[in-house]
Amino acid sequence: MKFNRLFVIGVLAFLVIVFVMEYRMPKKFQWVPTYSQRDKQPFGCYVFDSVLKASLPQDYRVERKTFYQLKGDTSRKAFLMVADEAVFQKTDVSAILELAQKGNVIMLVSNSLGKMADTLHLNSVNHYNPMTLTKHAQAGNGRDTLVWQQDSIYDEREFRFYPQLLLTTIVGKTDTLGYHVLCRSKSHYQDAMAVRMPMGRGCIIWVTTPLVFTNYGILDEDNYLYIFRLLSQFGGLPIVRTEAYTPIAKESPLRYILSQPPLRWALYLALLTILLFMVFTARRRQRAIPLVTEPDNMSLAFAKQIGTLYAQQKDYADAVSKKYTYFAEELRTLLHIDITDVAADSRNLKRLAFITGMEEQQLAGLVDELRQIASGMRQIGANDMGHYIGRMNEIVEKVKG
Numbered sequence: 346m347k348f349n350r351l352f353v354i355g356v357l358a359f360l361v362i363v364f365v366m367e368y369r370m371p372k373k374f375q376w377v378p379t380y381s382q383r384d385k386q387p388f389g390c391y392v393f394d395s396v397l398k399a400s401l402p403q404d405y406r407v408e409r410k411t412f413y414q415l416k417g418d419t420s421r422k423a424f425l426m427v428a429d430e431a432v433f434q435k436t437d438v439s440a441i442l443e444l445a446q447k448g449n450v451i452m453l454v455s456n457s458l459g460k461m462a463d464t465l466h467l468n469s470v471n472h473y474n475p476m477t478l479t480k481h482a483q484a485g486n487g488r489d490t491l492v493w494q495q496d497s498i499y500d501e502r503e504f505r506f507y508p509q510l511l512l513t514t515i516v517g518k519t520d521t522l523g524y525h526v527l528c529r530s531k532s533h534y535q536d537a538m539a540v541r542m543p544m545g546r547g548c549i550i551w552v553t554t555p556l557v558f559t560n561y562g563i564l565d566e567d568n569y570l571y572i573f574r575l576l577s578q579f580g581g582l583p584i585v586r587t588e589a590y591t592p593i594a595k596e597s598p599l600r601y602i603l604s605q606p607p608l609r610w611a612l613y614l615a616l617l618t619i620l621l622f623m624v625f626t627a628r629r630r631q632r633a634i635p636l637v638t639e640p641d642n643m644s645l646a647f648a649k650q651i652g653t654l655y656a657q658q659k660d661y662a663d664a665v666s667k668k669y670t671y672f673a674e675e676l677r678t679l680l681h682i683d684i685t686d687v688a689a690d691s692r693n694l695k696r697l698a699f700i701t702g703m704e705e706q707q708l709a710g711l712v713d714e715l716r717q718i719a720s721g722m723r724q725i726g727a728n729d730m731g732h733y734i735g736r737m738n739e740i741v742e743k744v745k746g
Contacts, residue, residue, distance in 0.1 A: 353624050360620075378556065380427045380591045382407045387561035390427065393572070396563075397584065404583040411589045412440040423450040423579035425586040427558050431455040432590065438464055446545030450579050454552040456513045465542060467517035469553055472533050473508055490531035491538055491554075493574060503531065504571045510556040514538055527575070541578060550578055661730035666719040672737040679744050684712055701743040711736055
C-alpha cells in the first residue's frame with residue numbers, strides 16, 4: 346500500500362512539472378498562410394477581421410461563398426477576397442464581371458488571378474524565391490519600398506515592407522486608358538502592385554500583397570495605413586469578405602479547445618477528475634463468487650415421460666418404429682451401414698454379423714420384422730416391444746464394445 350501511495354504521488358508530481366513547463370514555454374508559430382478569420386498565427390487574418398468587425402459591426406461580414414453564389418445579392422456592396430493564388434473557374438470570372446457591372450466594388454488580393462488575369466489582360470511576375478531572398482539579406486537590404494500614388498484623397502507616400510510580403514508585381518497594359526495604378530514597387534521597375542479597373546458601374550481592384558492583410562503584416566510598424574488606403578477604395582460600401590478561395594485550415598479539435606480559455610480549463614478539469622477517479626478506484630475489489638450448482642440431468646426423466654406416454658396410449662408399434670429409426674441412424678454413423686437399404690442387405694448384414702458376432706440369419710430375421718413393424722404391417726404387444734428394443738440395444742452395445 347505504501348508503494349502504491351508513493352507511485353501515485355510520483356505520477357502527480359510528474360504531471361504538474363510537465364504542465365508548468367508546457368505553460369511557460371514560448372508559443373510555437375506556424376508560418377503557413379491561411380487567411381482565416383479565426384487563425385491567430387502570423388499568417389492568419391484574425392486581427393484584420395477583428396478590427397473591421399469592431400469598426401463596421403453592421404457593414405462587415407465574412408462568408409465562405411464563391412462569387413457565383415454572391416452574385417444574387419441585389420444591393421451594392423464591396424467584395425474582398427484574400428488568397429495566395431486564386432483559382433477561378435469560368436463561372437467565377439463571369440460572376441465577378443457581372444457584380445462589377447451592377448455597381449459593386451471587387452477587390453482581389455492575390456499573387457495571381459489565373460483566368461481572371463487573362464480576362465483583364467494583366468499578369469503577375471514573381472520577383473523573390475529562397476535564393477533571391479538570401480541575396481537580398483546578404484546585401485543588407487532589410488526592406489523593400491512600396492509607393493502609394495497621389496490621388497484625390499491621399500498624398501504620395503512610401504511604405505516599407507519585408508520582401509517576403511511583396512513577392513509579385515502586376516505587368517501588362519496598366520498604363521492604358523481606364524486603368525488606374527494605386528501603388529507601385531520602387532525596387533522592381535516601377536511595376537504596379539495595386540490596380541483599379543472600372544467595369545460598368547463598379548470596378549475591379551487587383552492587389553498583389555495578400556500577406557500584408559495577415560496578422561503579421563497589419564501589425565508591422567505603421568503599415569496598417571496602407572491597408573486603410575486600400576479599403577478606402579470601397580467608398581463606404583458594406584464589405585463582404587469571402588474565404589471560398591482559401592484552403593480550409595486543418596486544425597485539430599484539441600488545438601481549438603486549447604485556444605479558448607473556457608474550453609481549455611474545462612479540459613483540464615475533466616483530466617483532473619479522471620485522474621482522481623483512477624487514484625481512488627485503483628484498489629482491487631473482490632466480487633462475490635456466485636454459487637454454481639450442478640445442472641440436473643433431465644435425459645432420464647424425458648425418456649421416462651416419453652415411455653409413459655406410449656404406455657398410456659398402448660401404441661407399442663410406433664415406439665418400436667421410432668427406436669428402429671434411431672437404431673438405423675446409429676449403425677449408419679458407427680459402421681456406415683444403411684439397414685434401410687433392402688438392396689444392400691446381403692453386404693450390410695454380413696458385415697454387421699462379423700462385427701457383432703451374431704448369426705447372419707438371426708440378424709436378417711430381426712431386421713425384416715423391424716421393417717414390417719415400422720411400415721405398419723405388423724402389430725405388437727407390450728412384451729414384444731420390450732423384446733425388440735432390447736435386441737436393438739444389444740446390437741448397438743456390441744458395435745460400440
